[in-house]
Amino acid sequence: xxxxxNELHKTVKSVDYSSSRLTSQYDKSIGEVTETFNFYMSMLAxxxxxxxxxxxxxxxxxxxxxxxxxxxxxxxTDKIDQMVNFTEKLLQSASKQDVLLFQTSLESRMxxxxxxxxxxxxxxxxxxxFISNFQAIQVGVRNQFGYIKSGSVTGxxx
Numbered sequence: 623x624x625x626x627x628n629e630l631h632k633t634v635k636s637v638d639y640s641s642s643r644l645t646s647q648y649d650k651s652i653g654e655v656t657e658t659f660n661f662y663m664s665m666l667a668x669x670x671x672x673x674x675x676x677x678x679x680x681x682x683x684x685x686x687x688x689x690x691x692x693x694x695x696x697x698x699t700d701k702i703d704q705m706v707n708f709t710e711k712l713l714q715s716a717s718k719q720d721v722l723l724f725q726t727s728l729e730s731r732m733x734x735x736x737x738x739x740x741x742x743x744x745x746x747x748x749x750x751x752f753i754s755n756f757q758a759i760q761v762g763v764r765n766q767f768g769y770i771k772s773g774s775v776t777g778x779x780x
Contacts, residue, residue: 695739
């Protein structure tokens with residue numbers, strides 16, 4: 623029985639050591655989970671900044687394109703207005719022969735103004751959208767965040 627008692631004392635020490643080791647591994651694992659979380663968050667923050675920067679750049683480019691297009695349309699409108707006013711004054715004040723002299727020139731100038739109107743694909747210019755895939759993010763986080771490795775728990779018989 624003394625031998626059995628010594629074995630039990632050794633077993634108690636072994637259990638105490640194992641418990642202490644388990645606590646140490648638990649604390650270390652919690653620290654690693656926190657470290658992984660912080661790293662993941664920093665990567666997300668970095669990606670967010672990249673996407674926002676890209677959005678800002680695209681937004682600015684599209685705003686400039688819209689502004690330039692608006693200015694060109696305004697200039698074209700002014701030129702066509704001037705041409706229409708000139709033609710109306712010419713028709714009111716000039717003789718038929720004078721109008722006929724200018725007719726070809728006026729028609730070609732008006733045709734040029736109309737055909738040289740600036741073009742812009744407004745639907746494409748105003749399209750700016752961030753598309754997220756929440757399901758893929760969820761799967762990615764589960765696959766990339768890490769996993770728990772645990773030995774199997776076996777029954778202890780006393």
